[in-house]
Amino acid sequence: MKTLFKHNGVIKEFGSGEDIVNEIADEFALSEKQKTTKLERIYKKENRIVKTPVWHRLLFRAADSLAKDKYVSRPSDTKILTQKKEWMLTENGYDEVLRLLKIPTKKKEELPTKSFEVQKIVNKLLRYQRPEKYNPIDKDKILNKVTKEIALRKRGFRQAVVEAYDYKCAVCGLKIKSPDLSIWEVEAAHIVPHSSNGKDDVINGLALCHLHHWAFDVGWLAIQDDFTLLISSKINLLPKGYGKIFDYDFLKIALNKRYKIFLPNEKEIYPHQNAISWHRENKFYN
Ligand SMILES: [Zn+2]
Numbered sequence: 001m002k003t004l005f006k007h008n009g010v011i012k013e014f015g016s017g018e019d020i021v022n023e024i025a026d027e028f029a030l031s032e033k034q035k036t037t038k039l040e041r042i043y044k045k046e047n048r049i050v051k052t053p054v055w056h057r058l059l060f061r062a063a064d065s066l067a068k069d070k071y072v073s074r075p076s077d078t079k080i081l082t083q084k085k086e087w088m089l090t091e092n093g094y095d096e097v098l099r100l101l102k103i104p105t106k107k108k109e110e111l112p113t114k115s116f117e118v119q120k121i122v123n124k125l126l127r128y129q130r131p132e133k134y135n136p137i138d139k140d141k142i143l144n145k146v147t148k149e150i151a152l153r154k155r156g157f158r159q160a161v162v163e164a165y166d167y168k169c170a171v172c173g174l175k176i177k178s179p180d181l182s183i184w185e186v187e188a189a190h191i192v193p194h195s196s197n198g199k200d201d202v203i204n205g206l207a208l209c210h211l212h213h214w215a216f217d218v219g220w221l222a223i224q225d226d227f228t229l230l231i232s233s234k235i236n237l238l239p240k241g242y243g244k245i246f247d248y249d250f251l252k253i254a255l256n257k258r259y260k261i262f263l264p265n266e267k268e269i270y271p272h273q274n275a276i277s278w279h280r281e282n283k284f285y286n
Helices: 002-006 018-027 032-036 054-068 076-080 092-101 105-109 116-126 146-166 208-217 233-237 274-282
Strands: 038-043 047-054 087-088 187-190 204-208 222-223 227-230
Touching: 002 018, 002 092, 018 032, 018 054, 032 054, 038 054, 047 054, 054 204, 076 087, 076 116, 087 092, 087 116, 092 105, 092 116, 105 146, 116 146, 146 187, 146 204, 187 208, 204 208, 208 222, 222 274
Parallel strands: none
Antiparallel strands: 038 047, 187 204, 222 227
């Protein structure tokens, strides 16, 4: 399960040819002989002998028993969700790994590890039927309590948004991971913010780098209905040198052209006009 966790919660197979098989063997410090010892099975009817490494069989058995205990989903169940035959951590399994690795449960919010339950929400969010009349505000949204369902929904929102934007900032296109390749820099921003009861829908979301997330939230940036970027005129009041990283000015990025933000492939999940107009009227400094 720890190895599954290291692989973001999903693993293709425990069969031959998979790196994972050797990776786990190394963790158990198996000898070459232990890794390669083969098990012979005789198929009497067809009169043939099939040899498979015992180690593969053992790993498969282990995965199978984890699936029985509902710590992982079986490839057949995962396939229904992701079209890929993979073993995937369930929320139960995820909690168990965190316990084993002594990682606090609240870290789940930041970790990129996938789980079967969150993937279900992601699928629902990405296959969204875009409503014409959309209210980005959920007046019944619970803001100050975290139930299990709300926590799952939050992680589902984050994952769906960054996936929809291919892990790139919608404003500058920045795409980068941590050196261990586990954590994406990009964040899922609400257009109508969570604190204003904004819904956790992809059409009320934007993938933004840390800098542009901040700039969008405080009202430096906004988006027109045709998805061109707006920059607050207050920029002219900024002292010289503000907002600059060497020659790069992270706010003036699109000041002099009709600059369109990066959008998802599917039009259905583009930001909704009702959300971006709410943000222009309530958050943006014109
Ligand atoms: Zn950016």
